[in-house]
Amino acid sequence: MGDYDGKMTMKAEDILHVLRDGIAVLPGGRCRAGQAVIVCPSREQPVNQDNLRNVFLYLFEVTSKMAREKGFLVVIDMRGKQTWTNVRHILKALSSIESSSTVQVFIIKPEKFWEKQKAQMSLGTWDFEVEMISFESLIKIIDSSHLPKTVGGSYPYDHDEWLELRLDLEKWIWNITEIMEKLESVRREICEGEQPVDVTTANAALKKSQHAKNSIFNVPVEGIETEGNKIATRILKPSKGVKNPDLEATTPYISNLTDSLRLLKGEVAKNWEVRQMELSKVYQQKQFERDAEHMIETLRPYKKACERSMGDVGGCANDVVRLSAEFEQFQIAVRGMEVSVKQVFDKENHLRTIGARNQITDHVAARLAEEWHLVKELMERRSAVLHNAKEFFTSAQRYFAEVPRWTAQPGVNPNDVLFNQESLEEAIRKHDAFWAQVEEVYAQAYDDASKVTRALKEADAEDNVAREHSSRLQRAHKQLMEKWKERQVLLHHMLAMIAFETDVRLVVDWLEQHGEPYLRRNIHIGENVNQARSFQRNHTNFQRVAANTYGNVQKLHQVYQDVTKSGSKICDVDTMHGLMTDLSAKIEKFTKIENSRELLLRQSVLFHTHYKELTDWYGKMGEKYKDRRIDLTVPTCDKNKERFVLETDETAQAYAMTIDEGKTLIEMMQRATRVFDVDYSASVAHIQLLISDIEDKNTQISSEWSPRRTLLHIASKFAMFEQNQFEVLEQIKSWEVDMREMAESDSFYDKADSVLPFHKDNQQQVRNAIADIQKSAKELSQALYSQKLTDLRDKRDRVVLEAIREHVRELEIAESRVMTYANETSMRMQAASEVGDLRRISNSVCKLIDNQLSALTQLGVIPNDYNDTVQKQEELRAFRDAVQHKLKEPYDAFVIRFRELMENRLANRDEVVYHNEAIQAKYCRLMNLCEDRNKLLKSAHGCYKTYETAVLPILNQLESEYHSPTVTDWCAGCTSSIDADRAAYVADLLSKHMDYKERFGKGCTYALRNGDFLLRYIRRSTVNQSERKRHETKIADMKNNIRERQSNILELWMQKKLLLEGCQSFIFIEASAKELLEFMKGEGNRKLKHFEKKGRRESTDDDDEFAKFKSEVKQKKTDIQTFLMLSTNETMSRGVHGDEIDRCIEQVKDEFSRFSRRVGDCEVVLRGENGSTQSSKDEFSLDRHSDTAIFNEKKINERREENRKMLEPMRELIQSERDYIKDLERCVNIYVKEFDQAAKNGTIPTLNPLKYEIFGNIEKIFKFHNDKLLHELIKYENQPEAVGASFIVWIDLLNELYTEYCVNKEQKNHVIATPDAVSFFTGIRERHGLEINNEIASLLIKPVQRITRYRLLIEQLMRSCTDKTNDLKEAYEVVCSVPRKVNDLIHYNCLDLKDFKVDELGPFVTQDTLTFWEPRAYFKGRGKERQVFLFDISIVFAKRIEVSPKNIKYVIKGKPLPLSEVSIVEHVEGDTCRFGLRVGTVSSNDNRIDLKANNHHTKVKWVQKIRDLTAGMLPLGLGVSEAYSVGTLSTARSVSVRSGASTSSGGENRQSQDVESLLRHRYSVHSCDSEQSSEVWIVTADFDGQVEGHLTVHKGDRVEIVEDQATDCAEYVQVVLCDQPTKHGLVPASIIAPQNSE
Secondary structure (H helix, E strand, O other), rough: OOOOOOOOOOOOOOOHHHHHOOOEEEEEOOOOOOOEEEOOOOOOOOOOOOHHHHHHHHHHHHHHHHHHOOOOOEEOOOOOOOOOOHHHHHHHHOOOOOOOOEEEEEEEEOOOOOHHHHHHHOOOOOOEEEEEEEEHHHHHOOOHHHEEEHOOOOOOOOOOHHHHHHHHHHHHHHHHHHHHHHHHHHHHHHHHHOOOOOOHHHHHHHHHHHHHHHHHHHHHHHHHHHHHHHHHHHHHHHOOOOHHHHHHHOOOHHHHHHHHHHHHHHHHHHHHHHHHHHHHHHHHHHHHHHHHHHHHHEEEEEHHHHHOOOOOOOOHHHHHHHHHHHHHHHHHHHHHOOHHHHHHHHHHHHHHHOOOOOOOHHHHHHHHHHHHHHHHHHHHHHHHHHHHHHHHHHHHHHHHHHHHHHOOOOOOHHHHHHOOOHHHHHHHHHHHHHHHHHHHHHHHHHHHHHHHHHHHHOOOOEEEEEEEEHHHHHHHEEEEEEEEHHHHHHHHHHHHHHHHHHHHHHHHHHHHHHHHHHHHHHOOOOOOOOHHHHHHHHHHHHHHHHHHHHHHHHHHHHHHHHHHOOOOOOHHHHHHHHHHHHHHHHHHHHHHHHHHHHHHHHHHHHHHHHHHHHHHHHHHHHHHHHOOOOOOOHHHHHHHHHHHHHHHHHHHHHHHHHHHHHHHHHHHHHHHHHHHHHOOOHHHHHHHHHHHHHHHHHHHHHHOOOHHHHHHHHHHHHHHHHHHHHHHHHHHHHHHHHHHHHHOOOOHHHHHHHHHHHHHHHHHHHHHHHHHHHHHHHHHHHHHHHHOOOOOEOOOOOHHHHHHHHHHHHHHHHHHHHHHHHHHHHHHHHHHHHHHHHHHOOOHHHHOOOOOOOOHHHHHOOOOHHHHHHHHHHHHHEEEEEEEHHHHHHHHHHHHHHHHHHHOOOOHHHHHHHHHHHHHHHHHHHHHHHHHHHHHHHHHHHHHHHHHHHHHHHHHHHHHHHHOOOOOOOHOOOOOOOHHHHHHHHHHHHHHHHHHHHOOOOHHHHHHHHHHHHEEEHOOOOOOOHHHHHHHHHHHHHHHHHHHHHHHHHHHHHHHHHHHHHHHHHHHHHHHHHHHHHHHHHHHHHHHHHHHHEEEOOOOOHHHHHHHOOOHHHHHHHHOOOHHHHOOOOOOOOOOOHHHHHHHHHHHHHHHHHHHHHHHHHHHHHHHHHHOOHHHHHHHHOOOOOOOOOOOOHHHHHHHHHHHHHHHHHHHHHHHHHHHHHHHHHHHHHHHHHHHHHHHOOOOOOOOHHHHHHHHHHHHHHHHHHHHHHHHHHHOOOOOHHHHHHHHHHHHHHHHHHHHHHHHHHHHHHHHHHHHHHHHHHHHHOOOOOOOOHOHHHHHHHHHHHHHHHHHHHHHHHHHHOOOOOOHHHHHHHHHHHHHHHHHHHHHHEEEEOOOHHHOOOOEEEEEOOOOOOOOOOOOOOOEEEEEEEEEOEEEEOOOOEOOOOOOEEEEEEOEEEEEHHHOOOOOOOOOOOEEEOOOOOOOHHHHHEEEOOOOOHHHHHHHHHHHHHHHOOOOOOOOOOOOOOOOOOOOOOOOOOOOOOHHHHHOOOOOOOHHHHHHOOOOOOOOOOOOOOOEEEEEOEEEEOOOEOOEEOOOOOOEEEEEEEEOEEEEEEEEEOOOOOEEEEEEEHEEEEEEHH
């Protein structure tokens, strides 16, 4: 490697045997551009290509980096004995190397001419630049001093010395690399060494580290450096004296490698030292961890012993003393271990000091500290438990010692206390003091128990003895407290009985002497608000006094309840109950009177307050209404009106509320009189008087509201009138100033267009404003007169009526002045704004069209099913109608303005025309998109409707019916027993079955073709790729589903057909058998009996009669033989009647055998003894060889021969299909498989990307024939007339596969003829031992031969089959169409589309060579030959250019012609092979292109296809074609508006149309718009067309002009009768006139 970077992928030692040969050398020379020179000397012996590749890879690698970046210049010497074969191997080796460096090859020209020619022919086939050059030219690129002497240069290159130096250098590099790798390995071991896990592994790691130290310090860095310096000296001082730059580039890396080694050794040594320190620390850590773990294990028994004894406190104080003594001994033992624990902690401190701590040591130290701390903590808890237990047992013992005495005498005994208040209070004090003494002793014991419990809980221990002592203490105290409380309650009840009687008596006295008398004395409610409020305050004070009484009553009630609930026998409960009942009655009555008084006073205060406020308000309003002058400002007037409305509303509300309050007060006083017997009559009379006063004042003020409202309204209108008049005058003045400034400015004409609308609006606004003010003035005057306010004045003391008149006069003067000047300005601006108006109209129309384009784009969703398609068709129709509705009105406005401006000389005509053309262009775009959308939806409609509503239900029905047939004996369904009726019944079933199959097959075929049409339009849609792919997959799955199910159903259909034919055969055989049996049992039997009777009578006179009978029997024998032969025919279907047919045959045979024996016996009797019985039996034997003269075998043989001829082509078809599949299998499993394997291994780089070019889709073809078609053919082996169904089912797939293959085969056939391909495939054939007829070319031509052979085989079947051959005919058309389609696609692939997009042209339809005449060039001589390509939405005219004898291309001439603008002229007079294409809607030769086909059939085909494509255009028109027909105003093409209401999309009906239908309907589609008046003409005179080509017409006939033809001598036009489209010819132009001119 030139620049050592530590990665040498190849060594010289590995390819030493190749390098020594010097097939390619790197002498160190450079070209003048600085590229490294590699020289391949001339040599005769061939060299292996792999060896060459390795040499070049090595030389590329050892070149210096600077030269490698510039690239390589390879010199190949072809002089001498060097051959092109060797050079080609060199070039192949170079091409197989993937390198980022550029490679340039110079081949020194050879002396041999042939070698030079071979090299020259292959120069351009390589990926890099290859040039053949002479040596003289070479030294101009590479100086001769840089070329070795082997090729004629002067460079002193010694290949052996270079190779030896390279070997030594690489050996030294690999040696130092190996040492560095060992050091790296040691460093990795040091860095990646595992940490010791215990003391043992730590000791082992220390020993291993010492061994690594020896490996590091024993590296001989100085010796390696010395050897490297020697190699560098040899490179820098070569023996020849000339340095090799590639070797010289390695010298810096020699010293770098030595330095790297030294540096690496030092780094590894440092890593070792660090590792050694780490291991030493780890060793000490592991020792500490071991000791700490040992100490933790030692402390664990002490901790467990302490935990076990933690809750043991004994049962008494003596037990606690004993346990305390034992615990002191335990403490002494634990303190003895404290020295060992301290030593372990000292080791941990040492580790911390030297920095050897880690997570593990810290964890172990923490565990030890935790264990030691836990032991000490347990000891402290145990000590606290024992101390508290001792205190608890002592205090509890003292409490239990006093409990018996306390229980015997729990406080004061109520029976010992006198029943008076002083004695009872003293007894209660003593009783409470007793309990305080008990609580003191109990509190001490309970507190000690709590301490014991808390100590045990903190120590997580439990002691049942201590808990039991505590519970017993609580139970004893609780029992004592219950007894004490029982005596306390009795004492308190005795005291309460004495207090209850006294309190009740006091409450009753207050009610009778103070409360009730006060309420009956104070019954007045006040005559005014002040009095009412004074009475209310007095009553409030009385309520506060009464509240104390209410509280006392509540307390007494509570005492009564307590005594009653206690059940005390000391208190007199009955007496208490009587007192409490009397008290409750009195307090209830008092409360009602008091509440009633409170409500009356509250209502009185409310009424008197509102009465005073309302009367004061009435006074203020009266004073206000006396002033009748009006305000002058609008805001003030508005506020006055708002205030007036608010005042009237508030007054009415206050009046109603006050009246209601007064009435409510009266009702309350009347109710109190009835209930409490209180006299309120004086107060009631006073309140009624106040209510009457309010009503009088309200009536007086209400009468002033209506005049006041009118006055305020007039004031508001007058203020608004003055304000508006002032504002209008100011606006008029300002507008006049603005108009004068604008008229005098330089930009007046530029701004006229934008200003004119505002100017007119200003004029109208001024007029409207003045009119409004005048109207307002008139209304004001009328109001003043009507209200008799002519003397009304304002705040300025002006008469309002005179002020109005003055304002009106000022306004009229200002209006006259400003309007005169405004009209003058408007006229000046009008002329300049007309073009601007047109521009705006045009922009609005264009914007509207753009909006419709956006809306149409949003509609462009591919439908999912039939219902979705119908919905989207409705949406498209609605969109079309909406477009017509939206565009008609604005476009009509545009046309009117357009015409006016074109007649106005002042308008800019160029701009006007520009806007017209812009609208036309956008409209054309909209119509094209509508047509595309229409075709997509129509194709989807046909596809989904056929599939969902026709094919799919039938498929489901037939599958259900055929898979589980309910009827197998179809003849049993006939109700008649007559054989003729039964035969007719089965024949009718069979006919219907055949017809149903034909219709079902056509339906499936139609659905598949509709699917193809839909797929074509889906690929053209603008939806995203994933959506398009989803629908394509869906349609493909639908087609596969139809094909698979159709194939299965056809097989089941054939089975049913065989059943029907079996029934038909059975009926025929049964009827024939009946007829024969009837003869033998009827007429024949009677005649035979007649002769037998004569024989017995020995009568011999009727020999002639018997001979005649015998002849009749022989004829019947012949009929029976024929019957037996036909009945036993192997090809005949028997269905389910096989056994019955056999029984019929046996019955006929047996009956005839008996009958024939009787005839023989009768003959013997009639003839006498001379007759021969055996000869008679032979004569009537059914063996067909017994009497060849009688049996007619010719008919049967003919039928067998017919069956053989019919089955032979079928068998040949199946056998040839099997042979064909074997050939395909051989090609796929041998050649394709070998190719794939070689491509995977990379052994065929030149052929690797050409798999499809070589094999095409042959694998798909093999799979199709092997999996599908062969099985289909075998199903119809015995029904060859139905084999066409196999092709029909797979018609589209067959067409697609073979079209694709044949096109690729035709265009890429040259690939297998290349030398690499021939060599590769020949080797495969030889390895597999294949014959020459199985070479790759022979196998690849098989599909092309097969599609043509299908045609021949189907022709034979059609000739042989006598039944229906519709399926065979359709299959024949399919296989015949493949070559035509292939030819079209081959020509299409030669079309140079340049900048045209395929989506804009549409899918390709067909092509042909046609003669072309441009418009107005019909009579200028011969037309131009053009290759015409028909696409789905356009037509392209191209010129053929022959690049080479086998390479042609077609160059498009002009622009593609959209079909949306084309209508077809189907007949051109004088030439049956000629037709025309008319652009636009005008019926004129100026816009017609003529085309001529090679024959009439081709012309009909083109007309048919164009008709189909243009028939599906969506009708969309503005209905305003006048503007488009102005030829002098616009150069744009007219828009073709079609009527396609009854047509189908794209090509839905193409398959059902043929040449006859085209001729029959050739005049049904016309080339011009149906709205053009020139289309329909009326004949004005009779004309007798006796001359050939003329048409006889009569006056009044309606005709259409097909083609004009004018000459100098006569003027005729080609017309067609509207009522009889088949009649057409020439008529004089002078006898026809437009229909609207009649």
